[in-house]
Amino acid sequence: xGKDTTQxxxxxxxxxxxxxxxxxxxxxxxxxxxxxxxxxxxxPKIAHAMETKPRTPVIWVHGLECTCCxxxxxxSAHPLAKDVVLSMISLDYxxxxxxxxxxxxEAALEETIxxxxxxxxxxxxxxxxxxxxxxxxxxxxxxxxxxLRHAAEHAKAIISWGACASYGCVxxxxxxPTRATPVHKVITDKPIIKVPGCPPIAEVMTGVITYMLTxxxxxxxxxxxxxxxxxxxxxxxxxxxRPHFDAGQFVEHWDDENARKGYCLYKMGCKGPxxxxxxxxVRWNEGVSFPIQSGHGCIGCSEDGFWDQGxxxxxxxxxTQFGVEAxxxxxxxxxxxxxxxxxxxxxxxxxxxxxxxxxQDKKEEA
Amino acid sequence: xxDTSLNAANSERPGRGAAPRLTGDASQADIDSIRTQTSVxxxxxxxxxxxxxxxxxITVLIFTGWFIAxxxxxxxxxxxxxxxxxxxxxxxxxxxxxxxxxxxxGRIYCAMVGNQHAKQLFYVPVWRKSWxxxxxxxxxxxxxxxxxxxxxxxxxxxxxIAMFMFMTIGLSFMILTGWALYxxxxxxxxxxxxxxxxxxxxxxxxxxxxxxxxxxxxFIVIFMIIHIYAAIREDIMSRQxxxxxxISGTRTFKD
Numbered sequence: 124x125g126k127d128t129t130q131x132x133x134x135x136x137x138x139x140x141x142x143x144x145x146x147x148x149x150x151x152x153x154x155x156x157x158x159x160x161x162x163x164x165x166x167p168k169i170a171h172a173m174e175t176k177p178r179t180p181v182i183w184v185h186g187l188e189c190t191c192c193x194x195x196x197x198x199s200a201h202p203l204a205k206d207v208v209l210s211m212i213s214l215d216y217x218x219x220x221x222x223x224x225x226x227x228x229e230a231a232l233e234e235t236i237x238x239x240x241x242x243x244x245x246x247x248x249x250x251x252x253x254x255x256x257x258x259x260x261x262x263x264x265x266x267x268x269x270x271l272r273h274a275a276e277h278a279k280a281i282i283s284w285g286a287c288a289s290y291g292c293v294x295x296x297x298x299x300p301t302r303a304t305p306v307h308k309v310i311t312d313k314p315i316i317k318v319p320g321c322p323p324i325a326e327v328m329t330g331v332i333t334y335m336l337t338x339x340x341x342x343x344x345x346x347x348x349x350x351x352x353x354x355x356x357x358x359x360x361x362x363x364x365r366p367h368f369d370a371g372q373f374v375e376h377w378d379d380e381n382a383r384k385g386y387c388l389y390k391m392g393c394k395g396p397x398x399x400x401x402x403x404x405v406r407w408n409e410g411v412s413f414p415i416q417s418g419h420g421c422i423g424c425s426e427d428g429f430w431d432q433g434x435x436x437x438x439x440x441x442x443t444q445f446g447v448e449a450x451x452x453x454x455x456x457x458x459x460x461x462x463x464x465x466x467x468x469x470x471x472x473x474x475x476x477x478x479x480x481x482x483q484d485k486k487e488e489a
Numbered sequence: 490x491x492d493t494s495l496n497a498a499n500s501e502r503p504g505r506g507a508a509p510r511l512t513g514d515a516s517q518a519d520i521d522s523i524r525t526q527t528s529v530x531x532x533x534x535x536x537x538x539x540x541x542x543x544x545x546x547i548t549v550l551i552f553t554g555w556f557i558a559x560x561x562x563x564x565x566x567x568x569x570x571x572x573x574x575x576x577x578x579x580x581x582x583x584x585x586x587x588x589x590x591x592x593x594x595g596r597i598y599c600a601m602v603g604n605q606h607a608k609q610l611f612y613v614p615v616w617r618k619s620w621x622x623x624x625x626x627x628x629x630x631x632x633x634x635x636x637x638x639x640x641x642x643x644x645x646x647x648x649x650i651a652m653f654m655f656m657t658i659g660l661s662f663m664i665l666t667g668w669a670l671y672x673x674x675x676x677x678x679x680x681x682x683x684x685x686x687x688x689x690x691x692x693x694x695x696x697x698x699x700x701x702x703x704x705x706x707x708f709i710v711i712f713m714i715i716h717i718y719a720a721i722r723e724d725i726m727s728r729q730x731x732x733x734x735x736i737s738g739t740r741t742f743k744d
Contacts, residue, residue: 290693346687351677356676357673370564370570370572370573371560371561371563371575371576372563372569372572375563389560396695397673397696397699426693426694426695426696432696438558439558439559440696440700452559452707459710462711462715466714469631469722470718477725
């Protein structure tokens with residue numbers, strides 16, 4: 124390990140080599156501390172870690188996915204994102220970003236695993252399909268699930284990028300013909316951090332990596348294994364349209380007057396109240412906007428099974444269990460109606476029977 | 490035939506004078522009836538208070554819960570700053586939910602320290618053979634196959650099943666899912682989150698918890714229909730008092 128340390132450059136070395144001034148470097152450290160919700164006293168700690176620690180080797184594998192996580196990641200808007208974030212990790216294997224291809228690429232993977240056993244981070248984008256022995260996703264001539272298990276065996280920790288790796292996303296939506304399975308259900312003996320979203324916010328992705336490198340541990344996770352600093356609140360809790368929700372002012376139809384006024388999209392099926400993510404605070408594309416700000420409800424892409432929660436445009440979810448499209452209200456009203464009719468009929472029969480008995484009693488008395 | 494002889498015997502003994510406190514319009518038939526009526530104290534005051542508080546809370550919860558899922562048409566009587574329609578709706582829902590929760594725990598306490606009838610809500614004696622026989626009789630009574638219903642001091646077996654299903658299980662479910670949903674706003678690490686936040690993880694997606702909580706409302710509505718109908722019907726038809734018992738605590742048997 125000591126030998127490795129001397130071989131790998133520190134983050135700071137890489138930055139300086141790329142012509143980044145110390146001033147810019149310190150600026151980066153303080154912005155990172157702010158993004159992670161840390162006090163200013165952590166800035167020197169981050170700087171110290173980056174000056175002395177060797178870069179952490181990362182293996183980034185791709186299963187069933189659309190590469191939107193990678194697309195998001197490389198657009199991280201924090202200062203020096205392109206140069207620093209991709210340099211501070213030693214991205215030793217990433218088949219969509221690396222120069223090598225084919226056998227060379229596979230050799231690089233083997234080499235990294237062999238060289239940094241127990242020290243590298245495995246980032247997984249997408250998930251393995253398990254049906255037909257995993258034949259629905261082939262990497263380098265072998266099922267992806269085999270590559271995943273192989274790479275996970277000696278990993279220090281695993282990052283599940285995006286809704287695919289975290290929960291399954293669209294390929295795992297019902298009826299899930301390929302049996303696409305989220306990473307934590309395949310790899311059960313490693314610490315896994317979920318960074319859901321379709322894709323996750325760029326700054327959230329780089330923020331998680333920076334935290335892990337700086338402190339050499341996982342950030343605090345919530346019950347579902349997501350970093351609490353980005354996923355502990357709902358979109359709804361920090362939404363700038365929340366005052367309209369509390370006031371009872373809603374968009375009733377697309378393009379109505381209320382939509383133009385920027386009222387709450389709750390009635391249009393916005394999933395902000397059930398979705399844990401940082402969109403309403405961090406926002407997207409250098410903080411330019413996020414779905415609700417552009418006038419469309421949240422679709423809940425960072426939630427488990429978000430494709431199976433009925434239409435994106437309904438507030439009360441359709442219950443597919445009932446065969447036809449029905450929601451809780453329709454089911455409940457039918458059930459209550461049936462019971463109500465039954466009660467009415469029962470009351471009528473009761474009254475008739477009682478009347479009948481009375482006349483019989485009278486006859487007997489007579 | 491035998492009735493008349495009994496009446497005659499009764500009227501012979503203490504006669505009209507036996508009920509001096511009755512007002513003048515009491516007929517001979519009334520006096521005879523009084524003699525056959527018996528009553529027994531069933532529900533202590535905390536149980537009765539819980540019943541009506543619970544009923545009130547459930548009514549408020551259903552009303553406000555409905556409007557939280559399907560809000561009223563947008564109102565524009567003021568700027569959003571001065572208008573709080575949805576906020577008050579949710580406040581009423583949460584407040585009623587908390588009263589219901591405290592009441593439910595109070596009711597459990599009643600079952601522990603109160604009389605034997607206060608315990609009936611929380612169990613179904615499936616292990617008792619005689620109880621199953623009575624379930625059958627009660628089913629036959631509701632299917633118009635029994636001429637006379639049986640008398641019960643507390644709940645009849647069918648009512649006990651319904652109470653257990655809808656109140657013990659149904660209310661527990663609504664309290665648990667309700668607090669899980671409340672914990673989303675209260676925030677991670679808050680008391681509601683520590684107590685019920687795991688329910689959200691259990692279902693995976695909070696949208697599912699919203700849906701089952703909503704279905705649970707209809708479950709309670711169905712119970713209300715059956716409960717109110719059965720109470721009024723049995724009050725009229727089953728030889729014993731029902732509705733007034735939950736006010737005075739006394740069950741009166743009419744023959």
